[in-house]
Amino acid sequence: MTLKALLLAATLLSAAAVPAAAQNTAAPAAAAPARNEAGARLRQLFHESDEANLRRNPISALFRGDFRYADRLGDYMSDAYYAAEREAAEQELAALHRIDRNRLNATDRLAYDVFEYQRREDLADVQPQMLALTAVRPLNHFSGFHTFYPVLASGRSAAPFRNVQDYNNNVSRHRQYAVLIDRAIGRFRQGLASGVVETKLTIRNVIDQLDTQLRDAPEASPFFGPAQNFPEGVPEADRARLRAELLAVIRDQVFPAYRRLRAFLNDEYLPRARDGVGLSSMQGGAQLYARLIEKNTTLPMSADEVHNLGLSEVARIRGEMDAIRRQTNFSGTLAQFFEFIRTDRRFEPQSREWMRERYYEIGRRVDARIREYFSTIPRSRLEIREVEAFRERTEAGGSYQDGTPDGSRPGIFYYNAYDLPSRRTSGMETLYLHEGSPGHHFQIMLAAENEALPAFMRFGGNTAFVEGWALYAETLWDELGMETDPYQRFGGLNDEMLRAMRLVVDSGIHARNWTRDQAIQYMLDNSGMSRTEVVAEVERYIAIPGQALAYKVGQLTILRLRAEAERALGRRFDLRDFHAQVLMTGSLPMPVLERKIRDWIAERQRG
Template sequence: MLFKKHYLLLPSFLLAVACGQPGRKTGNGADSLHHLVQQYYDDRMELFPMEATMNGEHQYDSLLQIDISEHFRHRLDSFYTSYETALNSVDTAGLTPNDLISYLMLQRDLSLSKERLKFPDHYMPFDQFSGLTLMLPLFGSGASAQPFKTNDDYRHFMARMKSFSEWADTAIANMRKGIDAGVVLPKTLVVKILPQLADIAKKDTGNVFYAPLKTLKDTALAAEYRASIEQYILPSYARLHDFIEKEYLPKARSTSGYGALPNGKDWYALYSKYWTTTNLSPDEIFAIGEKEVARIKGEMEKVMTETGWKGDLPSFFTYIRTDKKFKIFSSPKQILDSFAAIKDRIMPKVKEMYGHLPKTPFEIRQTEAFRAASASAEYMQGAADGSRPGIFYVPILNAKEFGYTGMQCLFLHEAIPGHHFQISIQQENDSLPKFRRFNWIGAYGEGYALYCESLGKELGIYTDPYMYFGRLSDEIHRAIRLVVDVGLHYKGWTREQAIRYMLDYEPTSEQEATAEIERYMALPAQALSYKIGEMKIRELRNKYTAELGNKFNIKDFHDELLKDGCVPLDVLEEKMARKFK
């Protein structure tokens, strides 16, 4: 199959708007905006075809942009600049509240996206938590967004595998530039990447890339598909592994945070602004975190006393973490079945608290072996048309060591009524422009999911004090993130200092704390979004509960909270005020 070379051309509509006189507002504001946000989404899908596949847009299933190349970054800069010009030409007078949300969100997206291009994140193109090296195997597993139903589907992914070879070479070239510029990953993260790459480089039927062959009946195509894996995928992962081990690891840095990188504090401040959707400074976020840690610690001590524990909080942490009383499983199936039982238990109450329920199917699955060691429990969105379920993934390395105390709040967060409800309701709302239907804003999405953890007692769970302590443990975990994330990236904390802080305030093992801290090292400021967003949503619920009294309806609150999808926190506050004023 031939694939046309992609050139970034302005669509005729955008060109007409962009060529308007400076400062002049053109056309009908609403119509211009509707066209603009739709065109932005369509063009973005061609620029980011993997994202398009995730969104159920399958016209680009064979494309894999080399999105870490200098050429692509220049194209992106022109793309964002052109749309900023067009957006500034839209007449905002008379826009509906919903259209104004779209305007403000596109404005924010363009501004932050352009600003991010000032920093060389392409010099660190992947890590142990994120990047195409982990995303492509998910797509190639046959159990994710990439379809494998027809022969053409297989050919589409073969084209992506071929492109990955070029992506891998570009990644190596970029990392060499990063070495020269002093923009490299911490050594403690690099060593975690090596086993991931080695595992996927193996010519083994257990390799996740071979999985779709189990359902391919065309023997000739199967041979061609297998050859593509062995020509493009296995050698590419082997090259990446050898480069990382022999050339990159010796040059990796001993420091932990972005503050040690060139312009690192400014880089981190931008990420902080992006992930929290606020103008809070890192120092302000750090102070909020310390205050929340102290508050939740007091709540934990109350619950500890209620259980009859006679020791101090650190000894109670050790008890919760190590006592066999809390390790009740012997197989992964038992764990998955227990999560299903939580769903069955809460659903009657969920229906009393939410008027609008999603239609997207939902499943609980064990995380695949190739990524389980570095993975957290997570939710992967379903398809908007219901053809692919939303999936709650649970990493289970050893069922006998899987503690039960955090399971209820984890399910509320990752599954129902957390991410599955929020993301599915957003995607199913075809009255939203696609730009918003498939958008993600961490402070809103993760903030809402953390808020859902607080609903447990209302939903008929947390009746066991140890389960409720698990909920408080998860909440203090998110408050701790505000402290250690800023500490690592802005205040010069070491990895070991951050691990020690986490161990002092929550019932976790050193191994678990280390994995968490290394996640924050790899994904700067992402961890800030949870607590900052949750505090705003809880503030709004408390505000309208107090103001409306008996007139407050929790279904109305939750339905309004979710109906417009992910929005920045200031926009959320404004839209809730319009509804409940």
């Protein structure tokens, strides 16, 4: 799972999608030759769309290292915001369709297709009938400002703290944050009135998250972090004032807003929240889930197709797991082998420090082999960091936050050490391949650093490609010299099983009325995951329906295209070249990726 800028707006800021961010570049000069006129108009459209999007979504700009709007948080969740997003998508699609696609070169046609796809998706998400199901559920324990923003404000994320102006901008954002918290309460009230409400489970988790943040004094909160260690760019004479202003806005505006949200959720909302955990129990849930399947997979799949694909993959992977059981001479059943992996102390991390050092060592091993299979390596370095204590209980086992294209902020691989005895060492290599290198770090940063791409291809994307690539990266364990120990290989299969089970469980919860306990038991029966891990996963699917479907669908698409290329090209197949074809034009919808790879195969065959 990512915390990267690519998905921040879509999955962390609101239940309704926010259009992808774009780059900060000078407007392209118009091309003089008539044959280039269509391409010049296309690039101008991309630039204008990008600039307008950054103004509407200033947090996206922050994560790109563009600080022109750093004093703003954005007008998220307001009627005006959704109307502006809808109008922008409509106008930009109309402008795109005035450009003759047939007069574009192959690269520009690809960009045309991706832009058209993304803007149609954006437009679908801000239609009134869809907002009636999403905007009125503005946050839950896995998606919301209340967990994202403290990290942003901590001084350890994208928001800059270099000088006095940066600190002033931070205080300005805090004031707007308190407004957004109150706006979220207003949206929840709309949902109560219309009958579209969150689950009791997710709201209880939100209340727990708020309690965790309110438990500390303002001075001990992540918000006060920037005042604990001023940079040289902040004069000594200004520090006392800045410290006092920061403390005042936390104490007098942010924390009171948190208390208002907590009181509302606990006293008014929770009693009227729904007991059923799936969208199947929510008014309009079937319509929303159908939309989320297509949005997350980029394919027109039904819930039944998703469920059956998952069952097929679970059966296949169980067979490979059983082969590992036999290889290790384990005498019990596969279910007993799962319990052995789940409970035997040899698979427990020794300490948080040991866990960190182990990930450092895994990273060094991957770095030693990575250039054999990738022709381009991200310029941005990859940092390994533990998930912060205030959010670790409900976070996934690992996540990634992207760096800046200029390398001034590294990409970050987060690992979760919460409930340390429940973490399994057998999954560490696979987790690093997925979240770090060559998974999310390569896919996101190679696109962001490629200035030849238009902004929406550098920084935008879809979950099927982003997570599909990261899951595909796990399959490179053999090439990269990972998982040589059978237990580490089992860890790889266990993670692949997780993604296959997601197809079954997500569709089971949201289309087949599965209960939380039913979903948990299914995952325990088919994997070596600990109960702590399984509970976090199931509650994630409850909170963000459909997102977890993208991993396996995207991975299977990439694997199928690689096999197709290997068959067609034979000895002329080059894995480094294939990886470049997949990665170097940003995150593509699956149908567009298929067309691109097949065109590349045909070109190689002609050559």
